[in-house]
Amino acid sequence: MFFQIKKGEEHPAIYKQIYTQLKDLILEEALTERKLPSKRKLAQDLGVSVNSVAHAYEQLLAEGYIYSVERKGYMVEDITRYIKKDWENDPFPDELKENGKQESFRPEVTFSHIATDAEHFPFKKWRRYQQKVFDHHKKQLSLLPHPQGPYELRESIAAMIALTRGVRCRPEQIIIGSGTQPLIHKLMSLQSRTTPIAVENPGYQRFYQLLKDMDFKVEPIDLDEQGISVDTIRKKDPKWVFVTPSHQFPTGTIMPINRRIKLLNWAAESPDRYIVEDDYDSEFKYETDHIPSLQSLDRNRQVIYTGTFSKTLLPSLRISYMILPPDLLSRFRSAYGHWIDGPSGLNLWTLKYFIDKGEYSRHIKRMNARYKAKRAKLIRELHRVFGDKITIHDIPAGLHFLVEIDTNLSYQDIEEQAKERKIELYTIRRFFLQDIKMAETNKKKLIIGFANMKEDKIRESVQRLASLFS
Template sequence: MREVILSEFLLQKLERKGATSLARQLYDVLRQLILAGDLGAGTKLPASRVLAKETALSRNTVLGAYEQLQSEGYVVSTTGSGTFVSDTVPSLPLRHSDRTDVAAVVPAHLALSRRGADLVRNAQASSVQWGAFTPGVPDVSLFPHEIWSRLTRRRWRKPDPALLTYSHGPGYLPLRTALAQHLRFARSVDCEPDQVIVTNGVHQSLSLIAGLLGDSNEVAWIENPAYWGARTVLKANGLRVQPIHVDDEGMAPSEEQMQTPPRFMFVTPSHQYPLGTVMSLSRRRMLLEYAHRNNSWIIEDDYDSEFRYDGRPIASLQGLDSNERVIYLGTFSKTLFPGLRLSFMVVPRVLSVHFGTGLSELYREGRLIDQAVLADFMNDGHYASHIRRMRTQYARRQTLLRDAILAQFGGGWPISTHEAGQHLVMHLPEGTDDVGIVLAARSLGISLRPLSRYYAGGGGRAGLVLGYACVPDDVIGPAFQKLVPAIVPALEHVSRSRQQPRKSSNMINEGAWSGA
């Protein structure tokens, strides 16, 4: 909604002699526009002086409304950039007949359950899933489409009717056999085909685990920071999620926390998401022994493990487990393409039959012909070849992005570990508004994530999570240069707040960083 249209709309809606204060009226109208999607995520609101002048309101009235919207999470203000609509606002579509009367919209929180409202209010799934610097997305343009098409045509030429009906049980056996062989060799996973469960994404795997092994209100430990989706799915399944601090060796529960064992522990030991660290052997052994003594389940999300650039891939936590307390999760979304929506679990032998039954009972699975094509793809050696090719590609792109960051902000600027993955973290000084940077970047056509939002309960370290896998080599440098104007004002604001002399962007390279 353009500023002039917004001003005209507000002039029609505000009642100058109404019983409700003008600041409250302005807040109500803007809030409803945001909830309705008429002011979409990332939209920049007019400056307070401009809006005050165009609506004949006092600037204090406008500031009061903006401050209330910010305190409730509807907008984010960043010094030097402006006020932007937040990307976590609950939004339900309006009926066509309601769009002329924004004030008549029923707020989302009145229609949703407490659990549903919490889920929507804290949603972090982005509408942007491609381009610089979207995290967690592989370069789907380099997927061997012709090979996949040939294998698909072969399966569809005279399809087996059994592949076109519902699936019953843990998935297509030839795919589970190929997966078990691959995991034993590449990830040191101790498994047989009957332990492999094929699912439609890691979210479904987590939902099945929570539904079959967890009761309402039981506790799940999760790394802090952690993948937001895991937190969401576990909470949506009635578990109490308890964030556990992550140090340089991985999940680090305190002595007090260990006095009350959880039902689940969700970890990313081979490549911590989002920080990128590797869990130490001593910490792995401690968690395994703790799980064994307390009958807890460890959920190992082997995130980005295939893309390791320094030495061989780190062996799985599951491969160290002699007491069958680990459930191993993997996905093809990062190694092939997200739209495939196929992932897998390796469960302890005692659970394999129950998980196959639970999968069929809850989700009425299908996709068997896609599973058959994937099995052919793996058995013909195309999967391993694709992984090797993309590992080289992503390693080069990571280097290009690192070089771009260091060239602009100095050789000592802290960046996450370089050994693996499809993203990196550019750490920022304490107090930097990383959410504001991300919103400002969106207005520049660049997508990234704020590190602070990966921490439960707020107060996390500031940083930028930048994906490089889906960014062509020749785009990385120019795209980061385009991003710099969104970063520099936030860094200068931190410098001024510490009563340091104002620095240019080149001076920031030399001195703005101090201990995030």
Template sequence: MVETRIQSVHSMDYKYQQIYKNLKREILLRHFLPDQKLPSKRELAKTLNVSVNSINAAYQQLLAEGYIYAMERKGFFVEKLDAFPLSARSPETISPDLEEKSQSRKGWLSFSHMSIDRTLFPFENWLKCEHQALKMRQNMLDDDSSRYPQGIRSVRQTIARLLSITRGVKCFPEQIILGSGTQILLQILDGLIEENKVFALEEPGYQRVYRLLETLRRPVETVRLDVKGISIEAIRRINPSVVYVTPSHQFPTGIVMPISRRIQLLNWASEQADRYIIEDDYDSEFKYQTDAIPCLQGLDTYKRVIYFGTFSKSLLPGLRISYMILPEQLLRIARTRFSFLMQTCNVLTQITLQQFIDSGFYHKHIKSMRQIYETRRTRLIAAMRVQFGAAIKIYGINAGLHFLAEFDTKRSMDEILNRAAQEKLELYSLERCVLKAHYFTKKPTFIIGFANLANGSIDRAVQLLYRAIYQ
């Protein structure tokens, strides 16, 4: 019977591995009964035309994993194993609904607000900085990352200086915590805020943050916007403990919060000791026509602002370096509560980033990209106004890498999105940023990103958009 169960060995595996796999499968299928004796090593080797050593290696592996047991001078026997229920047996292939679906974007044009133009990234300068970092600090690569739970201190010093100059941030390197994304850092912050404290988010706003907070079982309320940004009156009605805002370029509307509203928000936070403001400064490097507006954190004398930033928009999303700046009272809690955490940012990427900033390459790159993106933004807006005329309204154009476009059309949002996909045009609606069902737009409104739209593609992209909306 055994001989019929184990077929000749034809596999790229070592012979003993194939024998081991076949025997294990037969045991799990209960083709071999508990306590049934297996053939001797010599007998099975002769049957399968393999060496005794191959059979012995297979038996030893089965013995180590507990599929069989040995009795001195008697041989090997099948262990008594509970049978898996039929529903628990693994299929040979994964279920179709669990397969990853990857859609080719070859030949597409993109209005994505999440993309940047990676072809303009100065890879040669980055590699030069990486080489210098390796040459000067290669000893850090074999260090346990637990030595730098907040990130390498010299890197945080460089980031603190950069933010002081470019964003008016006031902080010490000790206040900075690096992480491989805003969501990772937000999970750390969640562990610093008392349970059952209510979070308030802008409506419309950042869907990923909203869903993460819900997953963390946080009470979450949404606050409508007015022309100055998040409504202070609505905040007072809801009475949250933490308010999440994007004041320098509200996501997704593009509203820039004026100083009057910023002062109101800071004063609200100062009224109670357990109130905080999370300032997400996600694309603050890009401001057009005027100088960049200093961040909310720099105005905060009450130590109530938790500042989030990222290098995903200014450099590359794939570098996965974000940062959080904590007020001193929360930093003390973090040092006590999360001292065991490992740093999630790659050490080599950290020290390369430091070299990239300190060498002046970062400033040069941002200056160049600001000019390029401003040119694209200006050309795109002009082309859209010519193409759509009075049928379009554009909002939030003075900062960031996207703006909103509202269209006067009889077509529904879904119909436009489907037609855009047929035209190979990547397009996202404002509805993807609606956090709760009470927020609606009267006319189809889209988030128009321009960072990944080269000048030579702008007119074509606008034509495809017109076809999706009207033709």
């Protein structure tokens, strides 16, 4: 045994040094004897305690480097040699490197439709209900979760959305997941890849890309002033249609009742047709009452409803849900009843308390008032600064709206200059689902999000936006 032990607090534990040295000698086939010295003999040779050697031998034994023979001691295992590749000298690909920060682009001004107002999230109350979970749900936290989420939470969600969105369902129909995308991915994995699908155009790019990546034939359907065209749907003849009827993303259009009934009637004509309703930010409605969900009008169980807490609470909580008709629910359970995934059980039980104690509805009411005031101030400032050069599609719902600005700049110019000036801004070009050549008119459409904008920064933000077009 030709190695030495270094003593002192600055060096690894003695048993760890012995273990490492012996392991390396075994892997390098550098030991001339198959039999290792006794624990006492090696301890004497190294000038260490027998316990340190015993601890090292036990670790080598547990990992399979050595084995023990009664009355003979410890023997070196016959270990298969590595196929050696000098990967340590291979450079890590530049395109996979991260800078250690969540985002490389840090805007100074944001018009993002993605983020929410985290400054006014009731963190103290959320922590208080988390403590209740620790106090009263130790058993539930120690067990594997139900594949669809806690039944008790599903009861609370079912009661809440029946009241606020008119959604009719049993708790058993609700599937809770860590985002709408993973839920849709699971659902669509059960469908034949030959199933034709229609989506809104412009629309939600992530759904479109998800379905394309799953090898579905996806047909973008253009919109008119009432939303997705049912006449075009009939011509394209899909089996599934993805829509955002209560606040179309990204245009903001609210689908009127006549168009909704036409869409539901289209689905009712065949039992294998389904409508996926993405109700992503329907909780926020200004000036009038909430628009009932499309699912509330469905009489044939052909609407799949999806909702999320990302817009109302925090996106990082990753809590969304999907409501399936019984026929699809049966297939879903057969395929995914054994899966264990989804959001944190701690957050799910906390959310149940948050809903049941009325904190969720109070939070929505507060944020609705705050967003309404912020939105109104932003619209006034946009009119003041841009004057007759701006057209605002003032649909009083959601956390973003569409504007058109008269400018000779191209969409590419606007996007590049916004990034250079550290302005987070999205044009309508981002949401067209096919590589089409957009007609370059003087009217450029922008998506203006306001949830994460500080109210005292609205004037400065609009000035910064105007600087792009001066």
